[in-house]
Amino acid sequence: MPGARPGGVGVAVVAGAVVGGRRRPPRRVAVGDGRDSRRGSCARTHVRSPLFRAVTSGIIGRDGNGAAWPGRVGRRRAARGHGREELTVRHSDGNTIVLIGAGEVGVAYAYAIVNQGLCDRLVIIDIDERRAWGHVQDLRHAVPWAGHQVTVTTGTYDDCADATLVCICAGSAQKPGETRLDLVDRNVAIFRDIVSRVTATGFDGVYLVATNPVDILSYATWRFSGLPANQVIGSGTILDTARFRSALGEYFDVAPTSVHAYVVGEHGDTELPVLSAGTAAGIPLRTRLAQSPTGEQDVTEIFERTRDAAYEIIDAKGSTSFGIGTGLARITRAVLQNEDVVLPVSALLDGEYGQTDMYIGTPAVINRHGVRQVVELDLDDTERERFTRSAETLRRVMDAAGLGEAAGE
Numbered sequence: 001m002p003g004a005r006p007g008g009v010g011v012a013v014v015a016g017a018v019v020g021g022r023r024r025p026p027r028r029v030a031v032g033d034g035r036d037s038r039r040g041s042c043a044r045t046h047v048r049s050p051l052f053r054a055v056t057s058g059i060i061g062r063d064g065n066g067a068a069w070p071g072r073v074g075r076r077r078a079a080r081g082h083g084r085e086e087l088t089v090r091h092s093d094g095n096t097i098v099l100i101g102a103g104e105v106g107v108a109y110a111y112a113i114v115n116q117g118l119c120d121r122l123v124i125i126d127i128d129e130r131r132a133w134g135h136v137q138d139l140r141h142a143v144p145w146a147g148h149q150v151t152v153t154t155g156t157y158d159d160c161a162d163a164t165l166v167c168i169c170a171g172s173a174q175k176p177g178e179t180r181l182d183l184v185d186r187n188v189a190i191f192r193d194i195v196s197r198v199t200a201t202g203f204d205g206v207y208l209v210a211t212n213p214v215d216i217l218s219y220a221t222w223r224f225s226g227l228p229a230n231q232v233i234g235s236g237t238i239l240d241t242a243r244f245r246s247a248l249g250e251y252f253d254v255a256p257t258s259v260h261a262y263v264v265g266e267h268g269d270t271e272l273p274v275l276s277a278g279t280a281a282g283i284p285l286r287t288r289l290a291q292s293p294t295g296e297q298d299v300t301e302i303f304e305r306t307r308d309a310a311y312e313i314i315d316a317k318g319s320t321s322f323g324i325g326t327g328l329a330r331i332t333r334a335v336l337q338n339e340d341v342v343l344p345v346s347a348l349l350d351g352e353y354g355q356t357d358m359y360i361g362t363p364a365v366i367n368r369h370g371v372r373q374v375v376e377l378d379l380d381d382t383e384r385e386r387f388t389r390s391a392e393t394l395r396r397v398m399d400a401a402g403l404g405e406a407a408g409e
């Protein structure tokens with residue numbers, strides 16, 4: 001599905017918002033609302049005023065405060081002699097993100113959103129309204145120094161109606177000694193309630209799910225919402241992949257951003273690293289590991305530390321939050337900025353890796369529509385066997401939780 005890319009600064013050439021594969025009706029807007037085009041959807045309007053002529057002839061444009069600036073598109077059109085044609089400009093509503101669940105994870109996400117300026121409006125909902133109110137006040141005090149104008153408010157489910165993205169971090173978290181899969185019954189019940197309320201508003205944007213067990217709850221969200229699967233993304237193995245890349249970066253003495261390796265499968269105890277498709281500083285991991293007599297053993301230990309990191313962090317500080325909060329923000333940026341970037345997420349499989357009808361961790365192309373495409377890595381035989389085992393584990397839990405074909409009814 002082709003994504004509509006946000007246009008250049010100030011004036012964009014796209015009509016209507018394109019969230020969820022459906023085009024929203026264009027809105028009439030003021031001329032030259034030149035707010036950062038990364039963040040909003042666009043609209044088309046016909047203007048025949050002197051101001052319009054001034055803009056299209058390249059004399060003036062307007063920035064977000066209404067101040068004049070030299071009109072970029074206007075100049076281009078004037079040069080082509082198109083001064084009287086229709087002008088396409090952004091509307092001023094921008095993007096709204098609704099965060100449901102302002103616990104440790106949700107707040108780390110909200111803080112990343114504010115610091116990175118990823119949306120125009122961030123609405124926070126939590127059953128603990130007092131706690132949500134406190135976080136909103138605190139986050140507002142981060143805005144003046146964050147360098148981006150983000151309006152942070154408490155809200156209700158009605159705010160989901162026009163939201164671009166709803167991120168769910170609500171639910172029970174692991175207690176020391178609990179696995180992620182132990183949380184399933186409690187959190188499926190919470191999600192049934194939350195998703196039905198969001199659906200009732202007519203929400204047609206992208207869901208981003210973080211609550212554990214994330215693969216199962218992403219599947220439940222897809223089923224409960226009735227939206228196309230591309231509009232439901234789970235955080236999947238984005239955190240595990242960050243942990244793995246970080247540890248491999250240390251091992252090879254390069255920045256984690258110079259390591260390209262994925263953790264796939266269940267976000268949990270059966271996940272696996274894909275060494276066969278990994279590189280560090282551009283050199284295949286297998287090649288690098290073969291250069292050291294302890295290479296294979298070392299990488300096994302690195303992965304086991306990655307997989308078990310959550311248990312150690314929860315023992316030490318009660319929760320994990322910054323890694324996942326930033327990972328969620330990275331996925332959000334890919335959606336809102338229509339990036340077509342490949343990220344490790346939880347997505348619905350439809351034959352990839354020999355699996356169907358389940359959400360599980362895999363790389364996928366992420367853009368304004370959510371999951372544009374699942375990327376099926378070329379796993380070796382051992383990796384494929386481990387992936388199958390991971391999928392079977394998830395399927396057993398889904399079946400026990402009564403999820404599957406009938407869950408959407």
Ligand SMILES: NC(=O)c1ccc[n+]([C@@H]2O[C@H](COP(=O)([O-])OP(=O)(O)OC[C@H]3O[C@@H](n4cnc5c(N)ncnc54)[C@H](O)[C@@H]3O)[C@@H](O)[C@H]2O)c1
Nearest residue numbers: 101102103104105126127170171172173210211212319324
């Ligand atoms: N996907 C990942 O990689 C990842 C990483 C860490 C944690 N998690 C998961 O994220 C979830 C949240 O973890 P946390 O540490 O923030 O937990 P937390 O207990 O600190 O926060 C949960 C929040 O959800 C709220 N809540 C509960 N039910 C709600 C409802 N029906 N509506 C609105 N709000 C509701 C609670 O009031 C609380 O503020 C857990 O399931 C945890 O396992 C996922």
